[in-house]
Amino acid sequence: MAKLAHIWRHPIKSHGHEAVERASLKPGQGLPMDRVWAVIHASSAVDAAAPVWASCRNFVIGADVAGLGAISAATGVDGRITLRHPSLAAIALDLDDAADQARLLDWSQPLIPAARPKATNVVRLQTHGVFDTDFASISLNNLASLAALSAKAGQMMDMRRFRGNLWIEGLEPWAEHGWPGRQLRIGAASFEVVEPIARCAATTVNPETALADVETPYLLRKHWGHRDFGVYLRVIAAGDIALNDELVLL
Structure with missing residues (x-):
């Protein structure tokens, strides 16, 4: 049986990861408190006074600033x-x-290299979160795929490298790559599987050390012929999810 093993959210895009045990999901929204805020830089095309969705390179992100990978986050009741x-x-x-x-x-x-544009503003979008997709997405990843990739890397890779939301156990490696276009249910929520996630340099960074120590995109291309790891979901029916909920393909 495939089940939900981990839930992660990232309140500030690329600035910290936080584990939670449950979440209430709604169509047209991502995981609550995931990528609510983001940091823009001096070269960004985003208007800090009226921010709208833009591609990830308009923000201060882990692909450009490796040190961000070691930030953890904890959201208080306040x-x-x-x-x-x-x-x-x-x-x-x-x-x-x-x-x-x-x-x-x-x-x-202090984490931003001198050669990179300086961080200038913190923004919050009025529509959906500051995701890498132009729709409200939730990322799903497979622990068996992580184990297969780790074997090629010669070390167990920390799941936090991928800044994913949902991690599933009990699947075959790469089973999720056949799901785009299908629907699935986890707990009381239902989802459409939209597309695979092409991975970038941010996943090379070890979240314990903030050092790049695995050539993740290279390994994916070398051994599987692509840079994809995980899939993006869109919520299509509201509901609560929690750790150990079963995943059912519809």
Whole structure:
């Protein structure tokens, strides 16, 4: 039986990962508190005063700033987000407050290489989260596929590299690659499987060390002929999901 083994959310795009045990999902939305905010940089085309969806290169992301990969996040009952990094002091933020947005920029600036554009603003979209897709997506990943990739890498790869939302156990490796166009159910929620996820340099970074130590896209191309790992889902029927819920293909 395939079941839900892990749920992760990322309140600030590329700035921290957080494990949760359950979530309530709605059509037209991603995982609650996932990629609600994002940091734009000096070369971004996004208007901080009226932000709209834009491609990921308009934001400060792990593919460009490896140090971001080691940030963890914890959201309190008051909505404040505490960020931790092995080389920085922990910081607690209310990102609806302009002063705390400025504190985030100052806190993260030491992680950004001098050659990269400086972080300038924190933005929140009014439609859906700041996802890599132009629709409200939830990413699903397969622990058996991770094990197969880890075997080629010569080390067990931490799932947090992939910044995925849902991780499933009990499947065959790469079973998920045959699902685009199909529907599935996890817990009380139903989903459409939209497309595979092409992986970038962000997945080369070890979240414990913030160092790039596995050539993930290269290994995917070499051994499987593509850069895909995981699939994007769209919620089509509302419902709650929780750890150990069964995944059923419809």
